[in-house]
Amino acid sequence: MSRHDTSIIPPELLLQAYRAGIFPMSDSRDDPDVYWVEPRMRAILPLDGFHLSHSLARTLRRGRFRVTCNEAFDAVIAACAAPRIDAEDSWISHRIAESYGELHRHGHAHSIEVWQEGPGGTEVLVGGLYGVGFDRVFCGESMFSRASDASKVALAWLVAALRRAGVELLDCQFTTPHLASLGAVEIPQARYLDLLRAAVAPQAGGVAAGGAGAGVGEAAGAGLPAGFAALLVDAAAAGLSSSPGNFIAQSLTHTS
Template sequence: MHAPASPPVIPSDLLLLAYRNGIFPMSDGRDDPEVFWVEPKMRAILPLDGLHVSRSLAKKIRKDHFQVTCNAAFDRVIEECARPRIDHPDSWISARIMASYRALHDEGHAHSIECWRAGDEAPELVGGLYGVQFGGVFCGESMFSRTDDASKVALAWLVGLLKRGGSVLLDCQFMTEHLGSLGAVEIPQPRYVALLEDAAGVGAASLPAAFGALDEAAAGLDSSPGKLILQSLTQTS
């Protein structure tokens, strides 16, 4: 008896075409082989100059409370984001969607930010996020946290790196109370699509390139990367 065939990944060119038109895929459950395409009537975005950073969060960023990396554990981040949660016992991130974004990551179009905490034997992954990037756009897909403020630090690093790299639009898909507390705003889909069209043509640096440039700058200035990220967050366009 043969094992059932895994559902085919969503072709990367189809995924990117959807994102460029303001559409993204979801699933009804982790084991669901089907996907459906979503075009919300209202869209959540996080203005890059509008991230709300509390004093306690700023201190954690400045002091490098977590070790932050980019694309160091993409597979693990997406797996953590897909795990059941108390408020979401089932995940819209199905096995097919996970495989599709892994392929997109392998092709250089999907990226992750990871937060690590020192462990007894090795650093422990305690937070992170992932999303799709093209032009001056980053479409955030999901984030997770296993300890206080880990996902917020990951988001702060994402915003700081996007600003440093010249990106102009951070898509959050759906508004939540948590995102609203961090500065996200909701706009009609037609307005989002107009912003998307303009931002997609911006020649911004990729997230890994912006991360590498930050590391070089921190070393050259004998500064902590967190301090440079915090400076980026306080600088307005």
């Protein structure tokens, strides 16, 4: 079966899986099949435990990059799935990429993009990440970097935006040395499910962002895009609209 005649994973099924603590993967880029994963150990990044190194803080303050949200979702997922030196074939199959593209159009898959000025003054996409957001949860799927510190900058902005939005759980799925250096920790799946249930439960005095039972047409109102936009407003109010990276560094330094 080719990727051209394989249907996408329905957005409703994808969200149902994430709410149950599982997610899809494939064996290769051209694999038409998916399998559902529930790790015994789960990586999360506590939002109050992000490790902002001195070098990353300097990078943010210097404004080497421009950072956006949901400006180039398809380009980010394509870059995450692209072949890498000394790496196995990507688990992000064409079917998975198309499925998350549809979920993005429904308002529940989001990207952070990192841009840098290239030849002739044109901007080039040099880093980014994407993931799934619902209620007070964000599940990071993959990230990529084509310039030093680009993926770290994307993650710093993600953490700051999720904090601003009141998100409680940042799921990283599997730990890597890169994520561990930034604060990710491993916990048993049972503990993860406890945290997940708490982050989708209605809050006292109201309903969780997007609603605990919100469908795919009801994008989380207080998720990543809203948090990202609020950060830009905060930066402008602090007189740092021309240097929002400096504002991000300050906010992470004060709360890390």
